[in-house]
Amino acid sequence: MTYDAIVVGSGACGGWAAMQLTQAGMKVLMLEAGSRVDPVKDFKHEFLYEMDYRGQGKPGMMRRYAGSERNYRIMLDNQENPYTTSPETVYRWGRSRVLGGRTLHWARATDRMADYEFKAASRDGYGMDWAVTYAAMKPYYDRVEGFIGVSGAMEGFLQFPDGVFLPAMPLNCAEAIFTAASKSLGWPTTHRRLAQLTRVHNGRPPCHYCGNCVNGCDVGAMFSTVSTTLPPALKTGNLEVRTDTVVARIRMNRENRAQGVTYIERYTKKSIDVDAKYVILAASTLENTRLMLLSEKAGLANSSGTLGHYMMDQVGGGGVTGFLPKLKGGPARLDDGKSAGITIPNFQNIDKKTARKDFIRGYVMNATGGQTEFPQYAASLPGYGSAWKKEVKSRYVAQARVWIAGGEMLAQKENFVELDPEVKDAWGIPVLKIHFSHSDNDRKLLADFQEKAEELFRKAGGEVMPDAPRGGPVGFPGAPGSPDAGPSPAGRGQRQPRRQTLGGSIHEVGTARMSTSPKEGVLNSFCQTHDIPNLFVFGGNAFPSTGDKHPTLTMMALTARGCDRLLELAKGKKA
Amino acid sequence: MQFLSVWLRAAQDHQHGPAAPPESPLLRNYRPKFFDAADFAALQAFTEILIPTDDTPGAREAHCAHFIDFVLDASPQATQKQWRDAMTALRTAGFHTGDATARAALVEATDRSASHPCHAAYRLIKQQNTFAFYTSRTGMIETLDYRGNSYNDAFPACNHPEHHKV
Numbered sequence: 001m002t003y004d005a006i007v008v009g010s011g012a013c014g015g016w017a018a019m020q021l022t023q024a025g026m027k028v029l030m031l032e033a034g035s036r037v038d039p040v041k042d043f044k045h046e047f048l049y050e051m052d053y054r055g056q057g058k059p060g061m062m063r064r065y066a067g068s069e070r071n072y073r074i075m076l077d078n079q080e081n082p083y084t085t086s087p088e089t090v091y092r093w094g095r096s097r098v099l100g101g102r103t104l105h106w107a108r109a110t111d112r113m114a115d116y117e118f119k120a121a122s123r124d125g126y127g128m129d130w131a132v133t134y135a136a137m138k139p140y141y142d143r144v145e146g147f148i149g150v151s152g153a154m155e156g157f158l159q160f161p162d163g164v165f166l167p168a169m170p171l172n173c174a175e176a177i178f179t180a181a182s183k184s185l186g187w188p189t190t191h192r193r194l195a196q197l198t199r200v201h202n203g204r205p206p207c208h209y210c211g212n213c214v215n216g217c218d219v220g221a222m223f224s225t226v227s228t229t230l231p232p233a234l235k236t237g238n239l240e241v242r243t244d245t246v247v248a249r250i251r252m253n254r255e256n257r258a259q260g261v262t263y264i265e266r267y268t269k270k271s272i273d274v275d276a277k278y279v280i281l282a283a284s285t286l287e288n289t290r291l292m293l294l295s296e297k298a299g300l301a302n303s304s305g306t307l308g309h310y311m312m313d314q315v316g317g318g319g320v321t322g323f324l325p326k327l328k329g330g331p332a333r334l335d336d337g338k339s340a341g342i343t344i345p346n347f348q349n350i351d352k353k354t355a356r357k358d359f360i361r362g363y364v365m366n367a368t369g370g371q372t373e374f375p376q377y378a379a380s381l382p383g384y385g386s387a388w389k390k391e392v393k394s395r396y397v398a399q400a401r402v403w404i405a406g407g408e409m410l411a412q413k414e415n416f417v418e419l420d421p422e423v424k425d426a427w428g429i430p431v432l433k434i435h436f437s438h439s440d441n442d443r444k445l446l447a448d449f450q451e452k453a454e455e456l457f458r459k460a461g462g463e464v465m466p467d468a469p470r471g472g473p474v475g476f477p478g479a480p481g482s483p484d485a486g487p488s489p490a491g492r493g494q495r496q497p498r499r500q501t502l503g504g505s506i507h508e509v510g511t512a513r514m515s516t517s518p519k520e521g522v523l524n525s526f527c528q529t530h531d532i533p534n535l536f537v538f539g540g541n542a543f544p545s546t547g548d549k550h551p552t553l554t555m556m557a558l559t560a561r562g563c564d565r566l567l568e569l570a571k572g573k574k575a
Numbered sequence: 576m577q578f579l580s581v582w583l584r585a586a587q588d589h590q591h592g593p594a595a596p597p598e599s600p601l602l603r604n605y606r607p608k609f610f611d612a613a614d615f616a617a618l619q620a621f622t623e624i625l626i627p628t629d630d631t632p633g634a635r636e637a638h639c640a641h642f643i644d645f646v647l648d649a650s651p652q653a654t655q656k657q658w659r660d661a662m663t664a665l666r667t668a669g670f671h672t673g674d675a676t677a678r679a680a681l682v683e684a685t686d687r688s689a690s691h692p693c694h695a696a697y698r699l700i701k702q703q704n705t706f707a708f709y710t711s712r713t714g715m716i717e718t719l720d721y722r723g724n725s726y727n728d729a730f731p732a733c734n735h736p737e738h739h740k741v
Contacts, residue, residue: 047715049598052645054710059650103672126725170732177676177738184741209727326738332720338730373715373723384625384686389633392709396719459741 003029003240004570006261008247008291009283011101012552013538013559015225015233016144017280020563022238026570029247029274031263033283034076034097037104037226042073043216048373056234061252066095066181071215074104079425084433087308091313091436092284094506101284102506103224108194109405109450109550110150110223111145111343111364112141112161116278116350117408122347124360127411128544131514131525132163132561140557143297148223148556149201152193156240160188160549169207172335175342177324181460182344182367192340192366195223195553204228206518207560209337211373245272246427250279250295250535258535264427278566282559285540286311286417289511290432292522292537293419301512307522308511311415311436312546315363315407316406316505318446319376320453324369327398335370335397342367343405344456346548359444362409362548365453369400377465400462402453406505407446408548410439417511438502446502507551509540526565527558533569536562551567595724598712602638602645608653609647614662615640617671621703624682625712637713639704646703661696668693 004026007014018030037043048054055070056062067075076095096102115121118130118137126230136163145164168191171179180216182189196213197206207221220227233239244266251273253259260275289308292300299307346362348354377399378392410520420433457464515521518530523542529535536560540551547554584739607615622634634640647658665671670681670693685697708714715721733739 047595047712049712049715050708052601053649054600054642054706059654060644170730172731173733173735173738176735178661180739180741207730208732210725211723282666332722334722334725334727335727336723337727371719371722373721374706375709375719378709379702381657382686384682384701386627386629389626389629389631390639393719461741 001275003027003274004262005029005278005566006031006274006276007280007282008261009033009239009287009301009539010099010225010230011096011282011284011539012103012106012223012225012556014101014280015103015229016556016559017282017536017538017563018215018239019229019233020119020560021567022233022236022480026238026567028233028239029272029276030239030241030244031103031247031261032097032241033246033266034099034101034243036076036099036243037216039216039218043212043218045210045215045218046070046213058463064391065195067189070212072280074098074100074216081431082423082425083431084420084423086433086435089434089436090502091116091434093434093508095284095287096501099241100226100230102225104216104226104421106214106224107550108196108222108339110148110152110163110193110195110553111549112163113137113547113549113554114159114161114282114540116159117545117549120545122549123351124355126360128513128520130516131463131516131521131543133559136525137554137557137561140560141553144553144556147202148195148228149197149204150193150195151191151198152385153191155188155190157188157190157345159347159350160190160343163193165193166201168394169194169196169198169338169340171342172333172368173327173330174324174335174398175340175367177326177460178367178369178402178456180402181456182342185456185459187456188345188347190343190345192343193563194338194340196338196340197221202228202232207338210333211337211339213339215545216475227328246425246429247283247291248294248427248429250281250300252295256532258532264429266303266427269427277570278536280536280538280566282467282538285508285511286432286434288537288539288541291415292512293432294430301531303531304515304519304521305411306513308418308522309413309416310411310415310510310513310544311508312409312411312510312543313436313504314408314507314546314548314551315438315442315446315502316404316507317502318407318449318453319401319403320450320457320462321399321401322457322463323377323395323398324400324460324462325398326461327370327400327529329394330397332532333371333397334485335368336372340368343362350509356448359441361408361410361441361445361545363388363445363449364405364548365402365449365456366405367400367402367456369398372399375399400457400460402455404446404449404453406507406548406550407442407449408546410441411510411513412439412543415510428548443502507540507546509543509546509551512541514542515544524559527562528565535559536566538562580727595712595721596677602641603646605638605641607644609644609658610662613671614643614666617662617665618643618700620678621665621670621682621700623706624679625701625704626708631718634704634708637708637711639707639711642707642711643700643703648708657699661699664693664696
């Protein structure tokens with residue numbers, strides 16, 4: 001059988017593509033390398049004390065898996081799926097292999113990029129403008145937001161375009177304090193915009209504020225493929241889903257078109273060919289590029305020579321942690337139930353008036369505070385005994401943190417991925433080798449964020465906690481802070497920010513950038529490869545620059561736009 | 576389709592009680608596997624000095640020493656050695672045989688001085704004891720009154736005027 005389209009991957013973009021194409025009548029095969037999830041078994045709420053190892057897993061277990069004891073089933077088995085890095089690279093590639101991909105545990109931040117990001121190169125001369133504008137993207141942002149449901153507030157910030165919003169989530173006390181402080185500094189401030197429902201929407205229930213977002217939402221109040229795009233796709237009767245299918249390569253025909261793909265059954269290791277009129281890669285940014293590198297010696301659709309290059313990830317790792325004295329000793333409150341916070345959009349380098357001399361581009365800040373599941377600070381408070389206990393309790397509701405939501409990382413050709421000549425995954429497929437380092441501009445941008453974050457903290461009357469602890473004894477496997485521990489106890493809430501440590505944000509983009517000219521990039525503005533007309537690549541691959549917004553919404557809007565194009569092609573309306 | 580219908584049923588059947596569930600029975604009748612009797616008794620005493628039972632429960636009610644023993648029994652040798660060394664340091668300093676007053680004095684001395692021979696042991700026990708306590712039901716619910724992991728009709732908005740101004 002020849003399908004109309006094969007969609008490789010089931011994350012935000014794969015799910016959307018499957019929905020849009022099946023609703024248009026196409027027969028679609030979705031291939032997912034991971035397993036199905038059992039919502040009842042895997043998305044339950046558990047307190048740490050209900051788990052033998054308190055959310056950390058048996059010592060050593062979490063070396064094998066990404067995530068925590070609570071959510072490793074919706075993450076990835078590192079032993080099955082290794083990758084390598086060059087000596088200068090410090091990069092942690094956060095991945096998922098499961099039906100729904102990273103939508104099952106993503107941070108849900110749903111922000112539109114603005115023209116000052118799409119046209120950044122024209123403004124400051126660095127890199128390349130996008131092949132789309134905000135005007136071209138707006139209808140697709142509207143469509144995606146309107147369907148998945150995004151809570152937020154209309155603000156009128158040009159650099160942070162408003163969207164189609166459900167009511168915003170209320171602020172907790174710490175967020176109210178940070179909002180007042182930020183506004184008094186003259187900074188733009190709003191609620192975090194989240195793909196998390198605040199009322200019934202398209203048959204999905206609203207959030208019940210349990211705070212388990214990163215462990216899989218048990219009622220589907222947060223957007224995921226499983227909760228939102230897969231049900232209507234399946235309802236059409238046009239979608240076939242095959243899980244535990246590891247795609248190994250794209251097969252070409254003699255007419256320079258993609259014939260289909262070859263996948264390997266995860267458990268039997270049997271190799272199977274499937275054919276389609278269109279092949280859509282939506283397996284995550286770097287996996288998409290890996291597949292293109294695997295499919296032809298010089299890389300598929302690589303006449304530009306840019307495939308694999310210009311890898312980026314938004315600058316992360318900065319943050320300030322401490323306490324808000326105004327809140328000390330207050331009563332217990334449900335502060336972390338929405339896993340949200342406030343957003344301070346970028347307000348520098350957006351026009352001539354706000355241009356900085358020492359760095360280009362910008363960053364978005366988030367802030368929140370209050371009660372958390374585990375008091376990370378407790379072990380580092382001096383003393384012990386009853387007085388210490390009382391101090392831990394007093395500070396419990398006064399916790400506060402500011403972190404960098406996304407800082408723009410500059411695109412550099414020298415940051416690239418290639419196939420490792422020696423290392424293979426569990427199915428004998430060569431793995432990616434990542435070459436990745438930051439520029440001086442990235443470092444200056446993070447340093448500026450750190451100054452601003454501390455300024456905000458001071459304005460809010462906060463006490464900064466230097467070198468904020470992650471809790472637990474170093475070298476005690478399984479406890480927070482140990483080398484194999486997750487980013488926070490059992491993966492709840494936000495990651496604990498670290499001061500002045502450059503890192504990624506799990507927002508990897510680039511490696512097959514879009515361009516108007518086929519000589520400068522792999523994809524056109526519809527995420528269709530310049531070289532192979534029936535091969536589309538949805539994900540972060542097309543991004544010529546990171547911008548400072550979380551990328552998922554833009555990836556989905558590009559997918560919707562690309563699917564419109566694909567359907568026009570299929571109907572013969574476009575050449 | 577079957578898994579999706581199960582998923583939707585989960586939404587309908589979704590239950591969070593206002594009361595947090597009981598603790599795991601694992602540590603209720605737990606017998607130490609890693610530490611010998613003398614070291615375990617010393618560890619237990621140490622954890623109870625660090626997090627005493629006062630107007631709220633402490634390390635004793637939270638079975639902190641038991642949890643530490645449970646984790647250590649599954650830990651790699653390097654970690655186990657770290658803890659054996661810690662207990663040796665305490666034994667050498669007389670903690671195991673000291674009375675309550677002597678033990679309290681030793682803990683105070685190790686807290687005050689980073690150069691004390693038992694300071695590393697103090698840091699190690701304090702860190703893991705803190706984790707054990709505040710991840711237990713006793714610490715998380717009964718002491719800190721954690722409100723998350725619960726079903727709520729709405730998120731409680733800050734309604735304090737003083738928080739909305741600098």
